[in-house]
């Protein structure tokens with residue numbers, strides 16, 4: 001049977017919230033989707049995350065676990081998109097799993113066959129971001145830097161997305177960065193390659209604080225930002 005929707009969730013050491021979040025996600029998806037799958041894309045976990053996902057996959061046919069060895073959010077997301085069978089792929093985070101975004105973004109993709117991606121934006125007017133002030137501020141700074149460095153014209157790149165797989169696979173294959181900035185490169189490349197992308201304002205409240213502290217991510221993000229500016233401009237010339 002063909003699959004309409006794949007939800008890809010990179011996870012890293014999420015044993016505390018994984019089971020409840022996945023059961024709630026599956027329950028919601030069953031309400032509005034006839035055929036879907038959920039790929040938990042885990043790598044480098046040192047807690048019980050992978051064992052929990054494996055056990056749940058045995059009792060929920062729509063769920064599967066994909067493993068790769070190194071902790072790398074971007075690589076896990078990229079491999080999940082490549083493995084997806086659905087014509088639409090939702091890129092999720094285990095601490096969000098936003099059913100309202102799923103329903104809205106899928107309706108938008110169904111209504112417009114040229115639409116390549118719906119980006120859930122935390123910064124668009126109408127969005128409600130309940131994270132602490134410091135992280136909201138960091139999101140704005142990051143996105144401003146991305147705009148300046150790459151010439152992109154959106155409001156947000158990291159977090160929820162829904163994509164039409166066939167139109168976005170060529171973009172995925174051209175992305176060179178991994179870790180945090182893969183998701184940003186995906187959105188920025190789609191923009192520069194002329195894909196039709198729309199943003200949708202989301203309401204965001206996380207089920208737990210981020211697993212990796214913001215300040216620890218900054219040096220790698222800054223060095224990748226430099227690489228992104230160079231590679232995006234090179235590929236556009």
Ligand SMILES: Nc1nc2c(ncn2[C@@H]2O[C@H](COP(=O)(O)OP(=O)(O)OP(=O)(O)O)[C@@H](O)[C@H]2O)c(=O)[nH]1
Pocket residue numbers: 009010011012013014041042043070071072073076077092093094095158159209210211212
């Ligand atoms: N596979 C994989 N998943 C990861 C890794 N780091 C984080 N994740 C997952 O990515 C998702 C988002 O992680 P968070 O820790 O909430 O990060 P965040 O700071 O909210 O992310 P932002 O959207 O950038 O603010 C969760 O599902 C995590 O489990 C990693 O190294 N590998």
Ligand SMILES: [Mg+2]
Pocket residue numbers: 093095206209210211
């Ligand atoms: Mg989070």
